[in-house]
Amino acid sequence: MSSDRVDEDGATTRNNGSESSNIAQKKLPRVKLLTFNTWGLKVVSKHRKARLRAIADKLAGDKVGTPIDDLSDIPGNGGGAEETAPEDYDIVALQEVWVKEDWEYFSLRCKDKYPYMRIFYSGILTGPGLAVLSKIPIESTFLYRFPINGRPSAFFRGDWYVGKSIAVTLLKPVDPDTYPIALMNSHMHAPYALTGDAAYECHRSCQAWDFSKLARLYQQAQYAVVIVGDLNSRPGSLPHKFLTQETGLVDSWLQLKGPQDIVHISKMGAADQLRIGCTTCDSQLNTWRAQRQPDEAKRLDYALIDPRRMHTLSAGVRFTERLEGIGSFSDHFAYSCTLELQQRQPQQHDDTTQPRQTLLDRYASYEEMARCIEKYMPTAKKQKLYRGLHFVLSVLCIIACLVVTTFTANRAAWSSIFWVLFATVVATTGLIDGLISFLFGRSEIRALREVAEEVHDAQHSMQQQLAGE
Template sequence: MSTTIESNTVANNATQYVTTEAGGSQKKQPKVKFLTFNTWGLKFVSKHRKERLRAIADKLAGDKVGTPIEELNVLNEGFTEDEGSIDDYDIVALQEIWCKEDWDYINERCKERFPYRRIFYSGILTGPGLAILSKIPIESTFLYRFPINGRPSAFFRGDWYVGKSIAVTLLKPLTPDTFPIAIMNSHMHAPYAMTGDAAYECHRSCQAWDFSKMANLYKKAGYAVVIVGDLNSRPGSLPHKFLTAETGFVDSWLQLNGQQDIVKISKMTAVDQLKVGCTTCDSQLNTWRAQRQPDEAKRLDYALIDPTKLKTVNASARFTERLPNIGSFSDHFAYTCTLELLSKPGEQNNNVNSEAINQPKQLLQDRFKSYEEMLRCIEKYMVTARKQKFYRGIHFIISVFLIIACIVVTTFTANKAGWSSIFWVLFATVVSVTGLIDGLISFLFGRSEIRALWEVEQEVRDAERHMQMVLDQHQ
């Protein structure tokens, strides 16, 4: 495709210019409309997966799909005609695309509306399930796999096996005076409980720590960074703090609507929760989560943006319609936001030290407290990690002795009861397999996880020491 054609595609598909009444030549800044959607595409687990994913693809391609819920028409109140069709997006970030046939259908169905498409493959089983659809030409892509991402022993949860990652997509600049866009799409480790080991708080916090580091690199490289996806973290949680306070990014929903009282939102009706709090997950209006309690509704799907380069002009929940005889499109609702790209300033200051020094003292103190909270989180989980490694290692050693014992016992019992040999062989096989698996998890994964935790701990301590120096300069 030639450069001329690419430039025309960018201008036609993703920029909106309006001349001023007086000058005639001055233009408004271009706007880009994002959509992020967790599609719930688990094979054999997600109900009506194929039908739902195909309906999602058809809707993204421009078809009228689904029956609107009349009481949710309030979600369209902020929509303006100059943004084009209400369900026409410039960039779509998808999560949980885990079946090849689903991606093949989406890819084929959406190729006309979204000329630039990409799914990310790296992972032990199916890949991270991340995909991007764009009207804006893609310049390059990159996948970063989180080094701390659950445990292989939790095979029934699958997070470790799919390889949770950050899918980075760099887009062609829309205009010469705007920043190029870097989309960082992710689906972070899921919580399987509110507290305890199954909450995976430490894993998600470590992932957010790495995420913030990578986002800062692209931010300092001059990109308008947008962090999108199902981050599995509530507003105000430690991962959310890392992704905002550490990067200087703002939550696009909060930038548009201001700070919100989560407790107050939890007591609202399901319709008001969606309108006021954009509760994309566990809403009673979602047919797959209708049995949830009102206070369980939460916002886990985000677009976090750099406010020095982007400005939110509209945001809402989407894909709230219902499919006949099936239900909601997914167990999440989608989140959309329209972002205005701000012009490049004359000079940019990328000095890290000056950025920190110029921040409000309260923000610096909050960041320092986050570091302390992170160190406590790592210390707490390190106990679990070491126990897991130790007990699995003990299981391996005991298995070795049991196998030797089985061989000895078999030689004596075989002479008296030949059939007993079958029992001992089966017993030794089970012991060998389970012992070997636990041994590998202990000696390979266990060591790797502990060392990765040490690495994050040292990074946090380095940041804590630097922040203490900055705070001292503020006094």
């Protein structure tokens, strides 16, 4: 929003050759945005408290961390024109802020600089870990929890228990002549393998499908939609396609840099991967991921924007400095971009006309989604079946234990204790699996069928549209 800050960010002001023309042409407002996965898991994350406090201090304006020599030429990372005010943002979107005391520290340290802030609470054991700090007044907020989001049996992963969601923050217009911003912050289900059931590709694709529909609604309501966060999806993946093709949003990094060859970037050195590919995750320059191979570095943190209502002026990785005795601020690097808000067009209606190739690409994504659900559905049904069978067998086993105890107690009284403990374990595990099968298993299958039907409807509509051209 501040012209001084934008100049430090490297953005250039248009010069029409005369002072009168500069006055006549109103300068469009600019907003600087940061998204950051803070890695704030209790107990699991190393040096969590110290790291998150350092993040809060840096956002509050303190000079924290030692720059990496290889990145000293990148603005905001220890060098460049931004050094005078390295962390001066208008909007900060955070993920993985799960511990209450960490958020309380953020609130205390950043309240003067970011008077408008919000953390989202809805979840089973804890909230989704999503929070926003803003200099722009917040008009309203809304949390949408994904209906398809992992399994409760994968308790060691925790995605289901935190309640992965979309945190929607509607901000008041920066200027009467620009669109209000709808910030949609999310941390989608993580992949725990490249392929197979543990990759959770179907879950993440379903989340992106819902995400795109919600984003489209806010676009139709004349908001400048910005999707930010750790989307756990590589560029070009099915979730990424849904979030761009279905909404018309563009990747702010690609808007600035143009199309990129991911394979070529994977062969670069770590510093060049950050400069050219903005690889926010699994970079060898991150101390928590230093043992990863160069081709594992990837870009998972995004700001997807509406190109009709905003334009990217500058962008790049942030928070690459290292904390003495600790290491990197998080297992991710942050991503920042400066956006120029476009002038609002009175009574503007969305143009639904798209090039034929775009329609064909969308239809191909629908087919890919249908195959993805079809491939995963047997796994969901097996999970439900096996856990239901476990419940039935547990009931039979408990009955057998009662019968056996009656006979063995007469010969060895101590054996009754063994059978009671055994029956207790069987009853507990059987009941848990029975509830998962009857409640969650049924719910997951029906939710998958719902998405499959929605995709089928979209396919049918697209076929008619392509045939009518």
